[in-house]
Amino acid sequence: MKIIGIACSPRPRGNSTILLEEALKGAREAGFETEIYRLAQMNFSMCIGCDKCSEDKKCVFEDDLTELFPKLEKADGIIISASVFGMGLNALGKSMVDRSQIYWARKYVFEDEPFPSRPGALIACAGTTFEGVFNCMVKPIKYFYKMLDVDYRHQLLHNPVDKPGEIKEKEEALAKAYQLGKNLL
Numbered sequence: 001m002k003i004i005g006i007a008c009s010p011r012p013r014g015n016s017t018i019l020l021e022e023a024l025k026g027a028r029e030a031g032f033e034t035e036i037y038r039l040a041q042m043n044f045s046m047c048i049g050c051d052k053c054s055e056d057k058k059c060v061f062e063d064d065l066t067e068l069f070p071k072l073e074k075a076d077g078i079i080i081s082a083s084v085f086g087m088g089l090n091a092l093g094k095s096m097v098d099r100s101q102i103y104w105a106r107k108y109v110f111e112d113e114p115f116p117s118r119p120g121a122l123i124a125c126a127g128t129t130f131e132g133v134f135n136c137m138v139k140p141i142k143y144f145y146k147m148l149d150v151d152y153r154h155q156l157l158h159n160p161v162d163k164p165g166e167i168k169e170k171e172e173a174l175a176k177a178y179q180l181g182k183n184l185l
């Protein structure tokens, strides 16, 4: 069984990515195969709202998301990690979510059979403790999972953590991430 991790942070080793790596370590400990995709190292276009996916059930772009999305359809579990930028989901993550419009079309225009339900999780980091700082991060990720028939089952929302790599000093957060991956299913 395979768990796929998607790191949305633009940083080479973002705080949220470090937590994701811990979670995937936990998942391997529980006997799962794991694979990680780092959006910062991938090439993909933003959704241009052309609505072609509602006509052709196909995105006009062929890029690295064309490779990733079918893997998500087949994954037994998904863990997304991301950073709060501008009080919301950072742009790389949001761009991926927008490209999932193809799954909206699949579900609501073509009324295709749903994919089998499987667990999903969100790991997120924010630099402040502002009220509701994770709100505009959780909503689009829940939406993304819903489009893929993934059950939003776990979340680890850690704040405050700001400087690149600072999370490595937060043993409790690392341990929680490990447990999240180990108990994903």
Ligand SMILES: Cc1cc2nc3c(=O)[nH]c(=O)nc-3n(C[C@H](O)[C@H](O)[C@H](O)COP(=O)(O)O)c2cc1C
Binding pocket: 009, 010, 011, 013, 014, 015, 016, 017, 082, 083, 084, 085, 086, 087, 088, 125, 126, 127, 128, 129, 130, 133, 161, 162, 163, 164, 165
């Ligand atoms: C461009 C930018 C915008 C940010 N905006 C916010 C924000 O609105 N609220 C907040 O709490 N932290 C904000 N932060 C802090 C990040 O959430 C924090 O540094 C976090 O640890 C980054 O996670 P990462 O290392 O996984 O990318 C921002 C950081 C950057 C670089």
